[in-house]
Amino acid sequence: MVLRIAIQKSGRLNEDSMKLLKECGIDIANGVNKLRTEASNFPIEVYFLRDDDIPQYVEDEVADIGFVGENVVYEKNKKVEVVEQLGFGKCRLSIAVSRNEVYNDVSYLHGKRIATTYPVIVRKFMEEQGVDAEIHEISGSVEIAPGIGLAHAICDLVSSGSTLFMNGLKEVETVLKSQAVLIKSSHLNEEKQRLLDKLLFRIKAVKRSKN
Template sequence: MEGTERLRLAVQKTGRLSEKSLEIIAGCGISFGSDSRLLKEHARNFPLEFLFVRDDDIPAYVRDGVADIGIVGRNELDERCPDDLEIVRDLGFAQCRLSVAVPRDFPYGGLQWLAGKRIATSYPNILGRILEERGVTAKICYLSGSVEIAPAAGIADAICDLVSSGTTLLMNGLREVEPLYSSTAVMVSRQGFMSEASPRQVILERLLLRIDSVIRAKS
């Protein structure tokens, strides 16, 4: 029997990533309960403990050692603490892009059109970096969610948000004009965890072997 040591995995509680994150773990032959009201539970046949949290908080949980690994969109990682974390696997699912969108009938003539305009986003760091690279100075308005209503509410001229199917934009009378960045779900650990040779790192190695065969079987 193994020790009491368990690898702690942070996954999104509800949202775009949650179902497929658990699907990959289940595909590894790891069984666990399905009561999503539990914020913490452990697998029955593998030394793994789940923490069900908001995806936006996952990078900080892993950085601070509350969790050892997390499954999160590359976008959240790049926005929040890219230097403290390491991508251990690109899981490939939850493909989406961070795009600029404008009200449907607005004329749009390229990124320069945004100079001096107000852009609402939940990703001020990624957007700021890209605008700077492209030499555009705009006013970035941070909103933690419901970014799509900003133009209609009169608080921004354009938005920059994640687009997957495009339905959310469509429903809000917006038009995607400029994809800036693309993202998939990745598994992250804190920097250096993979070379620690700790009991939990050894468990992660075992988990990754299984994950790799799940990914291979899908491709």
């Protein structure tokens, strides 16, 4: 019996995900272009995937657990359980408008068009705020939308803020604070749950050692 874990193949979470497993004492051959690999000293098999696909793989029980951003978990809204925050991949999903706009509160967004790659989260936020805005889903380069007249506002991930700044935008609302989390399938058998508990014990020890 092995625990199958899905992590990001390449991108912002890949390195920290591999590093965390390593710090847990798990030796994984880092084969280039490999889609899957096994550890030599822990019953775990690693699948390398696009981050967006990880919640679906876990819901479908193709993977037992995964490391993925909370932003992706809440956007995809799959039947998975968030087990533990991992302390890396920290960012926030924020609304930004042109630096020249006078923005006092969310009512500014009433009747406005917001470009985002996170339509599910943004729609929910607008409903909670009682703001009737038009959500315009695009698949990337969100930050240029206001400049080209595609939208009045955007909702995108921010970490340092330099992307917003370089595009003449200012951050006006935080919709979600996010970091990488461990998610699990709701249908783990007892043996897999025991392996997960063992992994979690080590993850918590690694986290404690960093505080």
